[in-house]
């Protein structure tokens with residue numbers, strides 16, 4: 001198949017972004033979401049000038065609230081900030097206010113500040129229902145404004161909300177700090193969409209600055225901000241097409257490797273016998289990359305301080321050879337610092353020819369000599385290119401990780417089990433891959449504590465269960481007349497608690513097994529998401545159980561397209 005949304009001449013990574021590239025044929029969207037309008041303060045919240053209450057005009061009051069909100073922040077003590085703020089604030093004042101308010105030091109914003117603090121406390125103390133309502137409102141807005149149609153695809157928009165007005169902060173001691181970042185109005189907005197689309201409507205009583213139809217750019221909305229005069233854009237989410245396309249290509253390359261890996265393996269086996277040392281070395285290195293998912297090695301200088309190596313830069317001191325070890329023949333022990341200074345330690349039996357070759361490579365060498373002295377990363381990469389278009393050491397990792405996940409999922413998933421148990425199986429399959437890719441981590445600092453908390457919950461649940469069982473027993477023994485109703489209810493309660501207990505126990509097992517393994521890297525970078533999505537579909541498991549929100553965005557392309565029968 002092909003990537004689902006490759007329907008237009010979208011500029012792909014590496015392609016020059018020139019004006020002649022058509023980026024879309026059809027673009028429809030709803031325009032931006034503006035910041036909510038200013039709500040004047042309640043009349044009991046007062047502003048004082050020179051010790052006396054002063055009522056501000058709504059325009060001046062709004063800008064004053066920006067400062068009041070920041071009162072506890074160091075910014076408001078800085079001279080540049082105060083000077084810039086005061087200058088811009090005065091521009092919003094009526095003539096009368098301007099005449100009266102001449103010194104920022106005489107302004108007392110403390111009641112305003114208290115008011116906003118109380119508001120923020122109230123937000124924190126909201127009930128579950130109130131929070132849920134806000135969440136639902138946001139979701140509704142997201143569904144309405146957060147997507148556009150670009151050609152035949154619904155794409156997520158990155159930043160469809162326009163930032164509310166406020167005071168500019170900038171980094172460090174920015175000379176413009178404290179200036180008023182104006183409210184963006186529809187009259188500031190340029191809309192970009194296709195002529196034949198339903199144009200976004202400006203809010204009632206307003207109009208857009210301009211509506212244009214430029215299909216050589218990918219922004220949907222733009223305006224010029226007032227502080228630096230730079231143009232701001234609303235664009236597609238990076239999780240959309242361009243990124244998805246790249247991701248998809250990566251896994252397609254790995255799938256191509258699956259088709260020719262037997263040929264490549266036969267070839268390097270032959271090469272172990274080559275008369276040329278450089279070819280033997282290359283073939284043994286390739287065997288390591290294939291079998292152990294090692295990285296190729298120093299593509300970039302990793303920095304002089306960190307002495308990290310990859311396959312091509314292994315030194316004699318990084319391996320030990322055992323003709324026999326623990327009942328196995330031809331064992332190689334690896335011990336070195338890999339990428340990000342993560343220790344790679346592994347003891348693996350290898351084929352006899354590989355072992356003999358390694359002995360040969362190590363002959364008459366010092367511990368800090370290169371194991372593969374006739375090989376470097378560029379030679380290896382060039383060879384990989386010749387074996388298959390687009391092949392790199394990383395493709396082997398992606399291939400092995402994805403196929404291992406697929407096999408493990410097949411092996412570990414038990415049709416009879418419930419959803420939490422199936423998810424445990426998924427995580428176990430994911431862990432098998434992480435171990436293969438050497439994605440270790442130090443146990444989190446909070447590990448013991450969180451395990452204890454979980455154990456406490458489990459103990460409490462067990463107790464609850466035996467109570468419920470006792471109740472069920474007595475209900476059964478109870479008066480015959482009411483028996484049915486009551487024991488049915490008790491039975492249900494027992495079942496529910498049993499399920500909850502099971503869920504907690506699965507969680508504990510999962511957490512314990514995951515103590516020293518980082519699943520995220522392989523999940524995000526090496527596992528074809530179509531495998532996971534297909535597994536979810538097959539077993540009726542919501543994708544949300546496997547991927548969190550960010551991950552679902554990244555893998556939207558796979559979630560949209562994968563079917564139950566997908567084979568990596």
Ligand SMILES: *[C@@H]1O[C@H](CO)[C@@H](O)[C@H](O)[C@H]1NC(C)=O
Pocket residue numbers: 048108109110111
């Ligand atoms: C500001 O006003 C409040 C009353 O709202 C008062 O308690 C406080 O002392 C005033 N601060 C200054 C610096 O005058």
Ligand SMILES: *[C@@H]1O[C@H](CO)[C@@H](O)[C@H](O)[C@H]1NC(C)=O
Pocket residue numbers: 290291292293400403404436
């Ligand atoms: C993946 O790597 C493992 C571990 O080194 C290896 O045993 C296995 O043969 C590889 N699987 C495939 C299909 O390449």
Ligand SMILES: *[C@@H]1O[C@H](CO)[C@@H](O)[C@H](O)[C@H]1NC(C)=O
Pocket residue numbers: 375376377378379
């Ligand atoms: C790798 O080795 C080849 C052949 O010996 C040499 O031409 C090339 O410069 C080397 N590349 C690096 C990056 O060391």
Ligand SMILES: *[C@@H]1O[C@H](CO)[C@@H](O)[C@H](O)[C@H]1NC(C)=O
Pocket residue numbers: 520521524548549550551
């Ligand atoms: C999703 O998981 C990743 C780890 O893979 C984590 O870094 C990220 O913060 C999580 N995002 C959300 C929204 O939970």
Ligand SMILES: CC(=O)N[C@H]1CO[C@H](CO)[C@@H](O)[C@@H]1O
Pocket residue numbers: 190214217222223224231
């Ligand atoms: C104001 C604005 O957004 N201008 C941009 C419009 O799009 C063209 C490219 O089509 C840019 O060059 C402008 O800067």
